Amino acid sequence: MSSLRSLDENLISHIPPFRKLERVDIREILDAATPKRFSAGQAIFEEHEPAERFFLLLDGHVRVIRTTASGDQVIARHIVSGELMGIASAIGRTTYPASAVAIDDCLVLFWPTSLWKTFVEKYDGFATETYKTVGERISEANNHILELATQQVEQRVARALLRLAIQSSRITDEGMEIDFPLTRQNISEMTGTTLYTVSRLLSAWEKQGIVNSGRKKVIVTEMNKLKTLADLDPMADS
Amino acid sequence: MSSLRSLDENLISHIPPFRKLERVDIREILDAATPKRFSAGQAIFEEHEPAERFFLLLDGHVRVIRTTASGDQVIARHIVSGELMGIASAIGRTTYPASAVAIDDCLVLFWPTSLWKTFVEKYDGFATETYKTVGERISEANNHILELATQQVEQRVARALLRLAIQSSRITDEGMEIDFPLTRQNISEMTGTTLYTVSRLLSAWEKQGIVNSGRKKVIVTEMNKLKTLADLDPMADS
DNA sequence: CGTCGTGTTGACTGCCATCAAAAGTAGTGG
DNA sequence: CCACTACTTTTGATGGCAGTCAACACGACG
Numbered sequence: 001m002s003s004l005r006s007l008d009e010n011l012i013s014h015i016p017p018f019r020k021l022e023r024v025d026i027r028e029i030l031d032a033a034t035p036k037r038f039s040a041g042q043a044i045f046e047e048h049e050p051a052e053r054f055f056l057l058l059d060g061h062v063r064v065i066r067t068t069a070s071g072d073q074v075i076a077r078h079i080v081s082g083e084l085m086g087i088a089s090a091i092g093r094t095t096y097p098a099s100a101v102a103i104d105d106c107l108v109l110f111w112p113t114s115l116w117k118t119f120v121e122k123y124d125g126f127a128t129e130t131y132k133t134v135g136e137r138i139s140e141a142n143n144h145i146l147e148l149a150t151q152q153v154e155q156r157v158a159r160a161l162l163r164l165a166i167q168s169s170r171i172t173d174e175g176m177e178i179d180f181p182l183t184r185q186n187i188s189e190m191t192g193t194t195l196y197t198v199s200r201l202l203s204a205w206e207k208q209g210i211v212n213s214g215r216k217k218v219i220v221t222e223m224n225k226l227k228t229l230a231d232l233d234p235m236a237d238s
Numbered sequence: 239m240s241s242l243r244s245l246d247e248n249l250i251s252h253i254p255p256f257r258k259l260e261r262v263d264i265r266e267i268l269d270a271a272t273p274k275r276f277s278a279g280q281a282i283f284e285e286h287e288p289a290e291r292f293f294l295l296l297d298g299h300v301r302v303i304r305t306t307a308s309g310d311q312v313i314a315r316h317i318v319s320g321e322l323m324g325i326a327s328a329i330g331r332t333t334y335p336a337s338a339v340a341i342d343d344c345l346v347l348f349w350p351t352s353l354w355k356t357f358v359e360k361y362d363g364f365a366t367e368t369y370k371t372v373g374e375r376i377s378e379a380n381n382h383i384l385e386l387a388t389q390q391v392e393q394r395v396a397r398a399l400l401r402l403a404i405q406s407s408r409i410t411d412e413g414m415e416i417d418f419p420l421t422r423q424n425i426s427e428m429t430g431t432t433l434y435t436v437s438r439l440l441s442a443w444e445k446q447g448i449v450n451s452g453r454k455k456v457i458v459t460e461m462n463k464l465k466t467l468a469d470l471d472p473m474a475d476s
Numbered sequence: 477c478g479t480c481g482t483g484t485t486g487a488c489t490g491c492c493a494t495c496a497a498a499a500g501t502a503g504t505g506g
Numbered sequence: 507c508c509a510c511t512a513c514t515t516t517t518g519a520t521g522g523c524a525g526t527c528a529a530c531a532c533g534a535c536g
Contacts, residue, residue: 066380069469072388076380091373092366097380128330134372135329141379142304142314142335148386149430150310153524184483192387197524199484215482215533231307391492421514432493437515453501453514477536484531493522500515506508 007035007109011058015082016133020125029119033109038102044086047099051088053110057081060106061168061180065189066098075190077140078103078180080168083133089116090130103180148192156191157201158229161211165220174212175221183216205229245273245347249296253320254371258363267357271347276340282324285337289326291348295319298344299406299418303427304336313428315378316341316418318406321371327354328368341418386430394429395439396467399449403458412450413459421454443467 007030012018018026033056038044044055044062062079076098079085088096111119120127147156161178169176184195184202191198202218205211210226212219220226245268250256256264271294276282282293282300300317314336317323326334349357358365385394399416407414422433422440429436440456443449448464450457458464 066384068384068388070388074384074387076383088373090369091376092370093373093377097377131328132330134376135326135331138329138372138376138379139331139335141376141383145314145379145382145386146304146306146312148383149312150306150308183481194525195483196485196526199482200524203484213483422516423514433515434494434517435492438492438517441516451515479535481534482532485529487527489524489526491523491525494520496517496519498516498518500513502511502513504509504511506510 006030007033012056012109015056017084017126017129018123019129021123025123029111029123030109032115033111035107035109038106038108040102040104042102044100044102044106044108045096047097048095051086051094051096052113053086054084054089054113054116055086055100055108055110057083057085058107058109060108061103062106063101063103063186064098065101073189074192075186077137078164078168084130086110087116087130087134089113090134153191153193153197154201155230157187157193157198158226160187160190161218161220162223162226162230164218165223165226169220172219175219176223177217177219181216182218187218244268245271250294250347253294255322255364255367256361257367259361263361267349267361268347270353271349273345273347276344276346278340278342280340282338282340282344282346283334285335286333289324289332289334290351292322292324292327292351292354293338293346293348295321295323296345296347298346299341300344301339301341301424302336303339311427312430313424315375316402316406322368324348325354325368325372327351328372391429391431391435392439393468395425395431395436396464398425398428399456399458400461400464400468402456403461403464407458410457413457414461415455415457419454420456425456 009023009026009030012030013021013023013026018029021029035058038060045051045053047066057079059081061081062085064076064079064085066074066076068074079100085100086096088094120130147159151159164178164182165176168179170179171177184198187198188195202211202213205226206213208225210220210222210229212221247261247264247268250268251259251261251264256267259267273296276298283289283291285304295317297319299319300323302314302317302323304312304314306312317338323338324334326332358368385397389397402416402420403414406417408417409415422436425436426433440449440451443464444451446463448458448460448467450459
C-alpha cells in the first residue's frame with residue numbers, strides 16, 4: 001500500500017514496545033527505519049558479527065541459532081512477527097550472540113544500533129517494554145536449562161512442540177498446524193537430541209493420534225495428550 | 239570499623255555498577271541501603287516471591303537455585319562478592335525467578351525495589367553497567383544450554399569446575415582450591431547429572447592427578463588437563 | 477525421470493542413571 | 507577422648523534410554 005519511503009503507521013503501532021507511543025513518535029521511528037526482505041534460508045545476522053543494527057520482524061518466521069566449536073547447532077528460539085531481534089545493544093553487547101536465519105520469506109525493519117540509546121531516552125515506555133522482553137527471554141532460557149537438565153527426551157520434545165503450537169500455529173480442521181516448515185532435525189536441535197529419536201517419537205505419537213506429521217510439517221491434533229506427555233507424565237503403560 | 243548506620247564508602251566504590259559514581263552519590267546510595275548477615279544455608283530470597291528488594295553481595299558466596307515441579311533442583315549460578323543479585327526489577331519482573339541461598343556466612347546490602355528506578359535515572363552509568371551484567375548472565379545461560387544440548391557429562395563437569403576455579407578459588411600450594419564448600423551433589427546439580435557420576439569422574443581425575451578432592455572440597459591441580467577434557471577432547475586412550 | 481533433501485526403521489552399542497551397600501569424615505555431646 | 511549420628515563419598519552391579527550407523531522409502535522439484 002505505502003511506498004518504501006513512507007511506511008504505514010499501523011504496521012507497528014500495536015506492537016508492545018511502541019504501543020504506548022504517540023503517532024508523531026511512531027512516524028519518526030518509521031522514518032528512521034529501513035525495510036528489508038529476506039527470502040527463506042537467508043541469514044539476517046550472524047553470531048559474533050558486530051551488532052550494527054537491531055531489527056523488528058514484521059512478517060515471516062526467524063530461527064535463532066548457535067553453533068558450537070565442533071559444529072553442532074542448537075536452535076535457541078523462534079521469532080514470530082511483531083518481535084524485536086538483534087537487540088544485543090540493549091544489554092551492552094557489541095556483537096550478536098547468535099545467528100538469525102529466515103525460515104520463510106520475511107519482512108523486517110531495521111535501525112542502526114546507534115539509535116537504540118535515542119529510542120530508550122526519547123520514547124517513554126520503549127525501554128520498559130523491551131526490558132520486559134529481555135526478561136521473558138531470560139526466563140525462557142532458564143526454563144530450557146531446567147528441562148535439559150532434568151527431563152527425558154520425550155518430555156522435552158513434547159514441550160517444544162507444545163510451545164510452537166501455542167506460539168505459532170494456525171488452526172485447521174485436523175488440529176493446530178505449526179505454521180512454518182519444521183523438520184525432524186530442527187526439532188532435534190531445539191531439544192538436544194537426534195533427528196532419529198524425534199522421528200521415532202513422532203511415529204509413535206502418530207499411532208496414538210496425538211500428532212499428524214509429514215514432510216516439514218507437524219500438526220498437533222490432541223493438545224491434551226501432548227500436555228500429559230510434557231508434564232510429570234504418570235507414565236502410561238503405552 | 240564503621241557502624242551499621244554509616245557504611246564505609248570504599249565498600250562499594252570499586253564495584254562495577256558504582257565505579258563511575260561520585261562520592262556524594264555513593265554516600266546517598268549507602269545511606270539508603272540496609273546491611274544484613276545471612277548464615278550458611280539460609281535463604282536470601284525465594285523463587286516466586288514478590289521481588290521487593292535487590293541485593294549486593296559484599297562477602298560470602300550464594301547459590302542461585304531453581305526447582306522443578308517434580309522436586310529436582312538445578313543450580314543456575316553462583317554469586318561471588320561484589321555482584322548484584324535479585325535484580326528481577328531490572329528486567330520488568332515482579333517476582334524472583336529463582337531462589338538464592340547463602341553457601342557460607344554472607345554479608346549483603348539491600349534496597350527496596352522501588353529505588354531501582356531512581357538509581358537508573360539518577361546515577362549515570364548505573365543502568366549501563368547493570369544491563370551489561372544482565373547481558374553477561376544471558377550469555378552464560380545460553381552457553382549452558384549449548385553445553386547441556388551438545389556435550390557429554392564428562393565435558394560438562396570439567397567445564398563447571400573450570401568456571402568455578404576461575405571465578406572463585408584461592409591458590410594453594412596444591413593448586414586452585416574452590417573457596418566454598420562444594421559437594422558431588424552440588425556439582426551434579428550444576429551439570430544435569432547425578433552425584434554418582436560426578437564421584438566417579440572425580441575419582442578418575444584424581445588418579446590422573448588432575449584434581450585433588452575431598453569432603454565438600456575440590457582443588458584443581460592441573461588446569462591444562464582439565465581444559466583438555468572440557469574442550470573437544472581428542473579422547474585420550476586413558 | 478533422476479536427484480537431493482527428508483523421513484523411517486531396524487540392529488546394535490554405550491553412556492550414564494539407578495539401586496544398594498559400605499566406608500570415610502565432621503561434628504556432637506557424653 | 508570416644509562413641510554416636512548425620513552427612514558425604516565411593517564403588518560395584520545392573521539396566522535402559524537414547525545415540526549411532528546403515529539401509530531404504532518417500533516426496534518435491536527441476
